[in-house]
Amino acid sequence: MEEKQPVLELENVSVGYDSTAGMVQAVNDVSLKIYENTIVGLIGESGSGKSTLGNAIMHLLKNNAVLTNGTIKVMGKEVHSMNKNELRKFRWSQMSMVFQSAMNALNPVLTIEAQILDVYRSHYKNMSKKEARARARELMEIVSIDPTHLNSYPHELSGGMRQRVVIAIAIALDPKLVIMDEPTTALDVVVQRSILDKIKQIQKVKKFAILFISHDFSLVSELASKVAIMYAGRFIEVTDSKSLSHTDQHHPYTEGLINAIPHLTAEEVTITGIPGNPPNLVDLPSGCAYHPRCQFATERCKTERPVVHQIDNRDVECHLYDAVRKEVLES
Amino acid sequence: MSEAIVKESSTLVQVEDLVIKFPVRGKGEKKFITPVDRVSLEIKKGEVLALVGESGSGKTTIGRALVRLLTPTDGKIIVEGKAIDEYKGKALNEYRQTAQMIFQDPFGSLNPVKTIESHVKFPLKKHQGYKGEALDQKITDLLVQVGLTPVNEIRKKYPHELSGGQRQRLAIARALAVNPQFIVADEPTSMLDVSIRAGILQLMNDLKDDFGLSYLYITHDLASARYFGDRIMVLYGGRVMEIAESKELIKNPLNPYTKLLLAATPGSESQIDLTNMTNEPPDLTEGRQGCPFVHRCPLVTDLCKEKVPALEEVEDGHVVACHHYGSQALTF
Numbered sequence: 181m182e183e184k185q186p187v188l189e190l191e192n193v194s195v196g197y198d199s200t201a202g203m204v205q206a207v208n209d210v211s212l213k214i215y216e217n218t219i220v221g222l223i224g225e226s227g228s229g230k231s232t233l234g235n236a237i238m239h240l241l242k243n244n245a246v247l248t249n250g251t252i253k254v255m256g257k258e259v260h261s262m263n264k265n266e267l268r269k270f271r272w273s274q275m276s277m278v279f280q281s282a283m284n285a286l287n288p289v290l291t292i293e294a295q296i297l298d299v300y301r302s303h304y305k306n307m308s309k310k311e312a313r314a315r316a317r318e319l320m321e322i323v324s325i326d327p328t329h330l331n332s333y334p335h336e337l338s339g340g341m342r343q344r345v346v347i348a349i350a351i352a353l354d355p356k357l358v359i360m361d362e363p364t365t366a367l368d369v370v371v372q373r374s375i376l377d378k379i380k381q382i383q384k385v386k387k388f389a390i391l392f393i394s395h396d397f398s399l400v401s402e403l404a405s406k407v408a409i410m411y412a413g414r415f416i417e418v419t420d421s422k423s424l425s426h427t428d429q430h431h432p433y434t435e436g437l438i439n440a441i442p443h444l445t446a447e448e449v450t451i452t453g454i455p456g457n458p459p460n461l462v463d464l465p466s467g468c469a470y471h472p473r474c475q476f477a478t479e480r481c482k483t484e485r486p487v488v489h490q491i492d493n494r495d496v497e498c499h500l501y502d503a504v505r506k507e508v509l510e511s
Numbered sequence: 512m513s514e515a516i517v518k519e520s521s522t523l524v525q526v527e528d529l530v531i532k533f534p535v536r537g538k539g540e541k542k543f544i545t546p547v548d549r550v551s552l553e554i555k556k557g558e559v560l561a562l563v564g565e566s567g568s569g570k571t572t573i574g575r576a577l578v579r580l581l582t583p584t585d586g587k588i589i590v591e592g593k594a595i596d597e598y599k600g601k602a603l604n605e606y607r608q609t610a611q612m613i614f615q616d617p618f619g620s621l622n623p624v625k626t627i628e629s630h631v632k633f634p635l636k637k638h639q640g641y642k643g644e645a646l647d648q649k650i651t652d653l654l655v656q657v658g659l660t661p662v663n664e665i666r667k668k669y670p671h672e673l674s675g676g677q678r679q680r681l682a683i684a685r686a687l688a689v690n691p692q693f694i695v696a697d698e699p700t701s702m703l704d705v706s707i708r709a710g711i712l713q714l715m716n717d718l719k720d721d722f723g724l725s726y727l728y729i730t731h732d733l734a735s736a737r738y739f740g741d742r743i744m745v746l747y748g749g750r751v752m753e754i755a756e757s758k759e760l761i762k763n764p765l766n767p768y769t770k771l772l773l774a775a776t777p778g779s780e781s782q783i784d785l786t787n788m789t790n791e792p793p794d795l796t797e798g799r800q801g802c803p804f805v806h807r808c809p810l811v812t813d814l815c816k817e818k819v820p821a822l823e824e825v826e827d828g829h830v831v832a833c834h835h836y837g838s839q840a841l842t843f
């Protein structure tokens with residue numbers, strides 16, 4: 181069977197930041213494939229490298245950041261070997277991103293319409309103003325905003341509406357990949373949910389792939405079909421999201437996250453945090469970076485970086501499963 | 512209904528018909544908004560009342576009034592039998608010790624040029640009179656209590672050297688340093704990661720048991736309200752929509768807004784499609800009429816637009832304000 185071409189393919193990607201304290205290893209050897217019409221969640225605590233990875237995919241890294249290793253392909257094309265002109269055409273039309281706190285990044289002195297027209301006119305030189313306008317209206321309807329708001333300025337819209345505008349701009353040119361970096365974090369639950377439902381609905385029609393970045397575990401596990409869990413720049417687990425509701429055989433960090441969520445309806449309401457603090461990315465712990473906080477850590481975890489084990493639909497990077505794997509191989 | 516039962520354990524905070532207005536810039540004449548409109552509530556000793564509602568519903572404003580960072584336009588706030596608006600000068604300072612507020616942004620409320628230690632040292636000295644070795648010991652105890660360890664390393668650090676979770680712990684330690692009876696915790700975990708959030712909630716829970724503290728816990732996350740709150744009060748557009756024991760409220764929500772809030776919370780079982788939900792905020796203008804939820808409520812009738820629904824005790828301790836709470840037909 182011939183394999184479908186992934187929309188996004190990450191192979192051993194590492195990104196570092198040059199800083200006065202030394203090299204910050206923000207993304208550390210991650211690999212992942214995303215196919216069309218799927219939503220993949222990316223979760224991890226603050227500072228784990230989520231936005232850095234998103235920016236690397238868009239080839240929009242900050243000046244002091246370097247892609248130190250690996251390849252990033254979108255629709256089979258290597259993003260980091262494109263020249264400026266190719267990139268300009270590729271971005272927004274093939275891949276786009278809703279940036280973290282983007283709803284506050286809309287241009288305050290331009291109307292919503294002007295900001296949307298900008299996107300069309302910069303990519304389609306021959307598009308008439310009339311057509312661009314018609315498209316802008318259509319776009320507003322897709323994200324459920326009354327087109328009269330095309331004449332509004334950002335400050336005249338609520339946070340939820342501004343966020344819908346930002347999403348509208350990201351999908352304006354029908355890209356194949358949309359990266360959404362915490363698109364709903366600043367919003368309250370009702371608005372958040374209505375936007376997520378909207379995203380799902382649009383995706384069903386447009387069939388693009390979404391990389392959905394968040395630190396809200398329950399949200400991502402509901403929205404995405406597959407979830408990558410990032411810790412200290414690495415994917416310590418990539419799992420189908422269904423298995424996240426069961427507590428079977430996950431990475432200890434994933435289990436920690438599952439146990440940290442207060443549940444709305446379950447009878448048992450005890451929750452437990454993960455002890456310890458996030459790691460220092462300039463001076464990463466040896467072996468498995470999670471070992472100082474892991475209750476199962478052994479001597480080996482301190483010295484040896486674990487390999488990835490495949491358990492059912494999960495890739496788990498942890499020594500704990502060496503034994504499990506051995507059992508499976510022997511039986 | 513059953514007055515006798517309510518008064519069983521002693522009341523610490525009693526709020527009656529609280530009204531707060533703010534002037535807003537209008538064209539020409541001076542206008543007001545009323546983000547808190549005749550709110551009544553009660554918090555017993557050792558109890559956690561969770562205050563839930565969407566952004567702009569008036570939660571922080573109520574919290575600020577309770578610790579007297581803000582003077583209400585109307586209504587009464589009685590704490591331990593005394594109306595707090597009567598406090599002045601020294602008595603006001605004393606009141607501010609018994610009632611502490613933990614703010615949403617852990618960084619904004621800390622002093623960047625002061626060490627961790629001095630954040631708790633000053634209140635311990637000034638309000639509780641600790642000195643010398645006893646003071647030193649108390650600082651250590653307090654930092655250990657909130658999980659800021661190793662203490663010897665951490666006490667000399669500055670706020671920017673702490674993680675988000677550690678900063679929030681420090682804010683809690685500082686609130687505790689004056690030995691309060693009552694804490695208003697305003698979204699103390701919304702800026703934090705899940706892994707750290709759970710730790711803070713646990714900590715506040717332990718402190719409640721150890722010190723017999725009462726809390727007003729402000730949040731828009733129903734799951735954590737259910738975890739930490741004994742009772743939950745739901746606010747919309749400055750008005751109380753529903754109050755019940757936490758479990759009861761989640762199991763048997765009666766107000767359409769509570770139902771909507773529940774459906775929107777991740778992990779909820781009820782599935783309401785919110786794809787075409789408007790994101791219109793409630794009307795807060797002074798003199799508005801009817802139920803604040805009319806713009807978004809699927810059960811809305813003319814009655815709702817004309818008349819504010821009164822709070823009605825439907826079952827023991829379960830109070831709801833809605834003209835149509837009995838109706839089952841709910842589609843958003």
Ligand SMILES: Nc1ncnc2c1ncn2[C@@H]1O[C@H](COP(=O)(O)OP(=O)(O)OP(=O)(O)O)[C@@H](O)[C@H]1O
Nearest residue numbers: 197199204206225226227228229230231232242461
């Ligand atoms: N310009 C920079 N120079 C040096 N270090 C940086 C720079 N930008 C980010 N970092 C560091 O890189 C790491 C990863 O940052 P990143 O923004 O990718 O995290 P994140 O997972 O998106 O976190 P959050 O959930 O808080 O948005 C962090 O430790 C951060 O401090």
Ligand SMILES: Nc1ncnc2c1ncn2[C@@H]1O[C@H](COP(=O)(O)OP(=O)(O)OP(=O)(O)O)[C@@H](O)[C@H]1O
Nearest residue numbers: 533534546564565566567568569570571572573795
């Ligand atoms: N000092 C003030 N002057 C004028 N308006 C104010 C003032 N403080 C609050 N408001 C307004 O009162 C309303 C209620 O605000 P409040 O901060 O109490 O909401 P909240 O429920 O805490 O919301 P959030 O969840 O976003 O923190 C808002 O419309 C706000 O803009």
Ligand SMILES: [Mg+2]
Nearest residue numbers: 230231232280
């Ligand atoms: Mg980020």
Ligand SMILES: [Mg+2]
Nearest residue numbers: 570571572697
């Ligand atoms: Mg608030």
